[in-house]
Amino acid sequence: MSHSYFTRKLLNIKDKHITFEKDYLEEVKMKGVTSFIFKGILSYQPTHCEHCGTLFDSKFKKHGFKTSRIVIPKVSLHDTYLELKKQRYYCGHCQSTFTLKTTIVEKNCYISYHTKHAIALEAQNKISESDIARRHQVSHSTVNRVIHSFYESQTLNLNYLPENLCFDEFKSVKSAQGHMSFIFCDADSKQIIDIIEDRRLSSLQTYFKRYTKEARSRVKHIVIDMYAPYISLIKELFPHAKIVIDKFHLVQHLSRALNKTRIRFMKKFKKHSRKFKRYWRLLLKSHSLLNTTTYHSVHCFKQQMREIDILNFLLDLDPELKATYDLYQDLLFALQTKNLERFNHLLQETPSLISLEFQTAFQTFKTYQSYIQNTMTTSYTNGPIEGINNKIKVIKRIAFGYRSFYHFKSRILMVQNLTKPKVKILAA
Ligand SMILES: [Zn+2]
Incomplete structure (x- = not known):
């Protein structure tokens, strides 16, 4: 085995036309950094002329070399380059010259496929693009370009939509048309299907109309939060889809209303405002989870108390607060135990004495009653999308914001592992 063979092995170069001379490795300082330069020669007999296509014969002459410096993955953590002398040929048939090609790099490009592949793989992690650029000894714009080229390879199938979908939104970048961008995913496989710049109704209508009617008719369930435009969108474009309101958003809606009530009472009972402030969580906590057995010394009170005692103390201050709290707990319990009968029963009654803030929430629940019933009869939630949204926040933070949507x-899409590296890059 020759040293060329082992060097190719070391650098993971599959192109056997590249050979190395005796003193092929040079250590130089480039921009103050010690770098390795491997000197290789690319030479083989071409099959035909690149320009006129004539098959190789005696009229082909060797015509010097063209040298280019190609970025390749690091060796021993040093920046590494391959200085490749590429054989040039002169074609006597068309009087023109051409340079031999190699499989390690694209034509007119100085960054090897291996490096591009490594960039694409690294972009799937939560790491900033300038860090990727530094690691692979390329510029930030190269990292940008590689990521873009992967995005272009993703094509949508407009004839197909999964049976169960999740709709959600996230705060987008400044350049995006809408303040919020729309994201939707398959509720079963948890894969993102697409991200749309603007979540406003008109743009979503235009977007979903691109899908065939058959694809849209296939959809059976769509999980949404309580955003009215989604409902009109689904009614218009998804004829067989049941609307499911996300359970988490329902609970959040209730607890917000109760919280507003608490704040109003905190201002009313100035003497106890600190207690209201400190123990806000006890009001929102599911009643069955409250501690009823062990006594602890607590702030704001002079004696040892259980959680339930603190809560009762606050509720006893005002009957309106008590009534609101009871209704909140009833609704919460019905939602969490998926007790449809109990839930419908609660909504039928017109409760007296409950706070104004909670009445508004209660009315919203009445309006969306049929969709909330779907929430309780199916197991679909927006959980998968919430997880994705958390990742999006991280991506935004590590990149210090994105300018281009x-x-x-x-x-x-890359971080979510949806875009597979292009075949071209894999083949290298
Ligand atoms: Zn020719």
Whole structure:
């Protein structure tokens, strides 16, 4: 085995036309950093002329070399380059010259497929693009370009939609048309299907109309939060889809209303305001989870108390607060235990004495009653999308914000592992 063979092995170069001379490795300082330069020669007999296509014969002459410096993955953590002398040929048939090609790099490009592949793989992690650029000895814009090229390879199938979908939104980048961007995913496989720049009704209508009617008719359940435009969108474009309101959003809606009530009472009972402030969590906590057995010394009170005692103390201050709290707990219990009968029964009654803030929430629940019933009869939630949204926040933070929406989108899709590296890059 020759040293060329082992060097190719070391650098993971599959192109056997590349050979190395005796003193092929040079250590130089480039921009103050010690770098390795491997000197290789690319030479083989071409099959035909690149320009006129004539098959190789005696009229082909060797015509010097063209040298280019190609970025390749690091060796021993040093920046590494391959200085490749590429054989040039002169074609006597068309009087023109051409340079031999190699499989390790694209034509007119100085960054090897291996490096591009490594960048694409690294972009799937939560790491900033300038860090990727530094690690692979390329510029930030190269990292950008590689990520873009992956995004372009993702094509949508407009004839197909999964049976169960999740709709959600996230705060987008500044350049995006809408303040919020729309994201939807398959509720079963948890894969993102697409991200749309603007979540406003008109743009969503235009977007979903691109899908065939058959694809849209296939959808059976769509999980949404309580955002009215989604409902009109689904009614218009998804004829067989049941609307499911996300359980988490329902609970959040209730607890917000109760919290507003608490704040009003905190201002009313100035003497106890600290207690209201400190123990806000006890009001929102599910009643069955409260501690009823062990006594602890607590702030704001002079004696040892259980959680339930603190709660009762606050509720006894005002009957309106008590009534609101009871209704909140009833609704919460019905939701959590998926007790449809109990839930419908609660909504039928017109409760007296409950706070104004909670009445509004109660009315919303009445309006969306049929959709909330779907929540309790199916197991679909927006859980998968919430997880994705958390990742999006991380991506945004590590990149210190994104200017281009499309770039942001391709990065999200990459991190979510949806875009597979292009075949071209894999083949290298
Ligand atoms: Zn020719």
